[in-house]
Amino acid sequence: MNCIIASTSTVHGSSYLGYFHDALTELFTGVKEIIFIPYARPGGISHKEYTKKAQEGLKFLNIDVVGLHEKENPKQAIENAQAIFTGGGNTFLLVSQLYKNDLMNNLSDKIKAGCAYLGTSAGSNICGKTMHTTNDMPIVHPPLFDTLGLFPFNINPHYLDPDPNSTHKGETRETRIKEFQQQHKIPVVGLREGSWIRIKDQDLVLKGDLNARVFIPQKEAIEVKPNHSFKNLS
């Protein structure tokens, strides 16, 4: 495989996709067209508006970016794609739309066959076994929570450490992930904003400047450093 699975599209103080230009340049080397999947609609913006945002963010690459919603036959478009980018937004909306258009299996097969893939936030969440560890609000009801299954664990993007000064009684991210693991014996990688996983052939490596937090069912969570390999995480 050949993927970048990023926690977020934007970090504090950077432009959209601005913080990892070098990694994107490498990922999309030799590519002439990127299919953009705008289904997650952040803030409820339209597919058209969202595609425009992706085009602007990837302008530095000098590669055509085409919205999947513009394609008459989305399934065929995925099958013919040279590269694919799924943007963030609402994971429930994204997964519902992928199932509605019967694209989940095709997209998975295509990426497993080596098609260059960029995911940010919700677009990264769907790369794991399931979307059970999304942070999003369940604004629509997908028929299933199963996702692309590119690797045998789940992603928690925008991973947030507990705030020791918080007086708020909502659950911490760690509590939520542990509740998930009481239901499903699936490891979870909490990716902090600014981190990504670079998948190349058989290896999956943590990139960016920050540690990631790894949750294995029934064990204490551990911190792993940049360049850590998730190859054996299952």
Added chain:
Amino acid sequence: MNCIIASTSTVHGSSYLGYFHDALTELFTGVKEIIFIPYARPGGISHKEYTKKAQEGLKFLNIDVVGLHEKENPKQAIENAQAIFTGGGNTFLLVSQLYKNDLMNNLSDKIKAGCAYLGTSAGSNICGKTMHTTNDMPIVHPPLFDTLGLFPFNINPHYLDPDPNSTHKGETRETRIKEFQQQHKIPVVGLREGSWIRIKDQDLVLKGDLNARVFIPQKEAIEVKPNHSFKNLS
């Protein structure tokens, strides 16, 4: 109806259910037994442990508290209940379990017929039309997101204002609720921790010291003060 729909069971610095003892005393006047629904399992604790916690929190009332999981026939237990309390935790787990035990309609009918009801957090979330506006992680997949429909709007418990100093790129609560309202034309009441809605007969009134934030589809959100009536919100 005769309900307290509370944002949270616990506010910073108070014990479990400690911040609104007077309101609970009034709600449960004349009641000899409260059925506790422990299905939301906060932090993954067992039904038994959670029921013990509820018993301790309600000890000051001198009323028996019995876990619904102890009843051989939960449907019958709901039908015979004199009062019901649904505790917080994970809304997905709670709703899944209510559907699994075929209790959603019975519980709704029972409360609409006047049975005293206390909900906190997830137990309040289920009182609206749907659970689409929960903050919880989707750790299990409920067959439907429809909930008790005691009133024609949704609750967002633990409502959080945007933090102007945050550098985190996850969506604010307001953004999430507005994304929901692009999909469903349902009003949402954001209940801050320490607030509750007192439903008595036909009226629904905001209680506690804080304002609530009301989201009506396609309008600017508004703040309403304690003692505001939600009677006409639909």
